[in-house]
Amino acid sequence: MGSVYLLSPRSARAMNRGRVPGAHVPDKLFDQVIKEWSQPRSGLKIAIDRAAKLGVILKGLGYKGIHIGGIHRSFTTVGAILDRMEEIEDSWEDFLGEFNMGNSRTYYYLSNDPVPEEKLPLPGRIKENFTEHYPHALLKTAHNLFFDKTARLAKVYRKLAGFLEKTNKAWLLKRMLEDPLKKPLLSCQGCGDCAIQHTAFLCPESGCPKYTRNGACGGSYHGFCEVHPERKCVWVRAHKRLKHCGMAHTLGKAFVPPRMWELNQTSSWVNFHLGKDHQKP
Ligand code: SF4
Numbered sequence: 363m364g365s366v367y368l369l370s371p372r373s374a375r376a377m378n379r380g381r382v383p384g385a386h387v388p389d390k391l392f393d394q395v396i397k398e399w400s401q402p403r404s405g406l407k408i409a410i411d412r413a414a415k416l417g418v419i420l421k422g423l424g425y426k427g428i429h430i431g432g433i434h435r436s437f438t439t440v441g442a443i444l445d446r447m448e449e450i451e452d453s454w455e456d457f458l459g460e461f462n463m464g465n466s467r468t469y470y471y472l473s474n475d476p477v478p479e480e481k482l483p484l485p486g487r488i489k490e491n492f493t494e495h496y497p498h499a500l501l502k503t504a505h506n507l508f509f510d511k512t513a514r515l516a517k518v519y520r521k522l523a524g525f526l527e528k529t530n531k532a533w534l535l536k537r538m539l540e541d542p543l544k545k546p547l548l549s550c551q552g553c554g555d556c557a558i559q560h561t562a563f564l565c566p567e568s569g570c571p572k573y574t575r576n577g578a579c580g581g582s583y584h585g586f587c588e589v590h591p592e593r594k595c596v597w598v599r600a601h602k603r604l605k606h607c608g609m610a611h612t613l614g615k616a617f618v619p620p621r622m623w624e625l626n627q628t629s630s631w632v633n634f635h636l637g638k639d640h641q642k643p
Contacts, residue, residue: 366428
């Protein structure tokens with residue numbers, strides 16, 4: 363997965379102050395951004411265009427997805443970037459020169475070596491122990507018992523979920539049972555659209571700062587996260603878990619639809635049984 367950032371003076375400053383690990387805006391580009399934003403409206407327009415150009419370049423280079431950063435409030439801006447990408451997608455090679463800042467060791471946004479060498483974990487330092495693996499078997503058994511729509515009791519769960527939904531009591535199930543179990547076990551964030559079964563029963567919401575549901579972003583270093591270098595990449599952990607039980611080949615086999623944000627902070631159990639989550643037919 364590649365990264366694209368909506369560059370504004372604020373986000374450029376944040377990057378250069380080290381708030382976005384691994385990101386740095388070259389001086390020439392920084393000055394250009396400050397100039398462009400002297401008129402905020404046209405500054406935003408140019409920033410959207412620049413983000414879209416970088417997005418299509420990454421797509422053209424073969425990236426399977428992009429993470430769009432620097433936008434926290436407005437989905438309209440995300441939409442504008444995506445629309446612009448669609449318009450210019452075919453001519454992505456024409457924009458390559460715009461991202462050359464004149465220094466062969468300078469990258470548009472990610473530096474060549476984001477984290478100082480001494481801070482990086484050494485290869486082979488990922489420890490595997492019993493506690494890393496045992497929740498997998500436990501949660502898989504629970505999942506097969508309660509979250510298999512072909513299971514014998516599936517009809518009963520569906521009826522119960524329907525009743526809770528109808529009587530506006532689904533929150534009670536979430537507070538009394540779902541949260542107390544899933545928070546300590548999975549650091550569940552209550553997204554309401556559970557995807558742990560795709561990540562070897564690790565939570566992609568709490569485990570990955572990019573919330574990836576379709577495999578690793580490609581930025582991890584020796585198995586550690588590029589955003590939080592002290593943390594193991596959740597996908598590396600998932601792979602190790604599955605390898606441990608001879609199921610590594612199953613990882614990433616199926617495409618996982620995007621998370622349904624409208625279900626945030628609702629009961630993922632009820633949502634699953636009522637067919638409201640990403641697994642709905
Ligand atoms: S994927 Fe969502 S529901 Fe499942 S454990 Fe993570 S935050 Fe909780």
